[in-house]
Amino acid sequence: MTEEQMEILRRQIAAYATICEQLEDLYRSLTTQNDPSCNSMLRNNPYCCTPLMTTSSYLGHNHKLPRRQRWNPTAQQLQILERIFDQGNETPSKEKVKDITSELAKHGQIAETNVYNWFQNHRARMKKKQLVETHETKVAESVEKIVIQSPKKGEMQHPMLPIEEFHGRMLSKAKVSDDHLIEDMAVNSDCYSAYMNIQAENYNMKN
Amino acid sequence: MTEEQMEILRRQIAAYATICEQLEDLYRSLTTQNDPSCNSMLRNNPYCCTPLMTTSSYLGHNHKLPRRQRWNPTAQQLQILERIFDQGNETPSKEKVKDITSELAKHGQIAETNVYNWFQNHRARMKKKQLVETHETKVAESVEKIVIQSPKKGEMQHPMLPIEEFHGRMLSKAKVSDDHLIEDMAVNSDCYSAYMNIQAENYNMKN
DNA sequence: GAGCTATGAATGAAGG
DNA sequence: CCTTCATTCATAGCTC
Structure with missing residues (x-):
């Protein structure tokens, strides 16, 4: 097979490659059912995209598989x-x-x-997000009122409250019903994390 | 504050961090309330994950306390x-x-x-995986049955079928309903790609 | 440390 | 409205 014949073959393949892409587009535009495999048909096919297939530039235009897109707000x-x-x-x-x-x-x-x-x-x-924010607000307020204000800034007046005592203080203020108790347990674990970290930072500031 | 005191503090903090996680888990196992904030309590708390919190290795086991930017199932x-x-x-x-x-x-x-x-x-x-696999199976079977078996290995008996003829042969075997016709158009474009590449490789093998 | 893949999460869209 | 799907974004973990 001469080099000239190879050249012709390459052109032919390139042309057919584009036809295939167009068929894909046609398929996408005709079907109402979204077919995710469609997008990757050529890509995932082991036979495609072999070295010879990269010669689609022979066609003269760089055909770019247009995809149906959904609206994206600017x-x-x-x-x-x-x-x-x-x-x-x-x-x-x-x-x-x-x-x-x-x-x-x-x-x-x-x-x-x-x-x-x-x-x-x-x-x-x-x-939905509002729920998260409500929760975080509770944590912030509780830490502010119950934890942070007690030790003076820059020092730790009492070393780390035991977690049971901490929760006791929190729950005594929070308990309304069983449901609220449970919810406040979660708030409290956050508050206690915050408490510990603030205390630790206070230590650090002194060093 | 001595270095020794700092060391004790770090250990204490690490221990409490773990307790907090357990409390969180307890809360989640108890509540039936849909609370999306739960997952991000520690994560979104500005006080958590400060540098000191990275010392959780002090707990003795290399629990690397991933920063949990996103949930990772165990x-x-x-x-x-x-x-x-x-x-x-x-x-x-x-x-x-x-x-x-x-x-x-x-x-x-x-x-x-x-x-x-x-x-x-x-x-x-x-x-999606299922569709891709189905598709690839179809391509492989079609190429096997209709394309590869016709030319003898290492030579091309008929130069490159025109795509219309190729599709005609494929569709005549595949058409069942309009829906299937459309789907098989896509399969066929892949099959033809495979066909072309195999033919081209056959050419190459002769050189 | 630059790509790559797997995958958790966010978001536009559709249907009821 | 609510739920669900399809798609896209983002990133953790991996490889080289």
């Missing part, structure tokens, strides 16, 4: 969305969604469903 | 999760997640969110 869009969300986080009406969408369209590609979904998701997920 | 937990997954890999309900979480809490730090995420990820990734 930084500006996010900023605006969060601002609107903060000033009244009720679900916006249809009219409001329209307005917001046209506003955001100035800063990038967007559709009304994107806005709607964003508010739904953001609201639900902020709500 | 071997036992993984084993249980996979067992549960295998006996019915539908997404577990909220109640089920709670039960599983309590069960796993006996074997180490965990939160309901972790369990939920694990099932989501595991299910999705098993499914």
Whole structure:
């Protein structure tokens, strides 16, 4: 086989490689079912991407497997969305969604469903986050009131409270019902961690 | 403060750090309240994980106190999760997640969110793996049956089938319904890639 | 210490 | 709204 024949073969292969990619795209655009294997069909095939297959540049254009993408808010869009969300986080009406969408369209590609979904998701997920923040606030306040204020800054007046005594002090202030007791046990273990670390830092500051 | 005192303090802190983790686990095993903050109590506490906390090796065993930026299942937990997954890999309900979480809490730090995420990820990734394997099996079988057996080894009896003809041969055997037709289009693009590469390799072997 | 893979987590989207 | 899925991001752990 002559070098010229090899050259022809390479061109042919390159051409077919592109056709394959186009077939993949066609498949993706036709099917309504998302098929994750689709994306990696060529990539994971041991027969593909052999040295010969890298010659797709023979076709003259660098074909870049376009992927169907989901909306990704730009930084500006996010900023605006969060601002609107903060000033009244009720679900916006249809009219409001329209307005917001046209506003955001100035800063990038967007559709009304994107806005709607964003508010739904953001609201639900902020709500969950709220639980975490509530918990952390409890820890911070408890440590502030019960632990930090007792020793003077920069020194340790009493060496490390035993954990039982520490919990006793915390629980005596916190217990309301059994449920609350259990919850406060968790808060207390955090508080005690904080307590220990602060005490240790105080030691360090003296050295 | 003498160095000896510091040493005692460090040991004490390390011991209490472990106690705190155990308290956390206890809390998780007792509560049925969905509390996503639980997992990140120590992690998100600004007072934790200060330099002094890295001295946990003082406890004698090399428990390296990973900073737990994200949950890492223990071997036992993984084993249980996979067992549960295998006996019915539908997404577990909220109640089920709670039960599983309590069960796993006996074997180490965990939160309901972790369990939920694990099932989501595991299910999705098993499914994807399955599809890829199915696809690759199809490609291998098709290439074996239709492509490789036709030319004799080391030579090419007919130069490169045009892709239309190739697809015609493949589809005539594969078509069952419209859905299957579409899917097999994708398989065929892979098969043709394989076909081309094998033919090309045959050429190369002769040189 | 720069890539690579596995995988925990975050997020856009869809359906009920 | 709530749940769930598909996809993407991020990083811990590994290899060279």
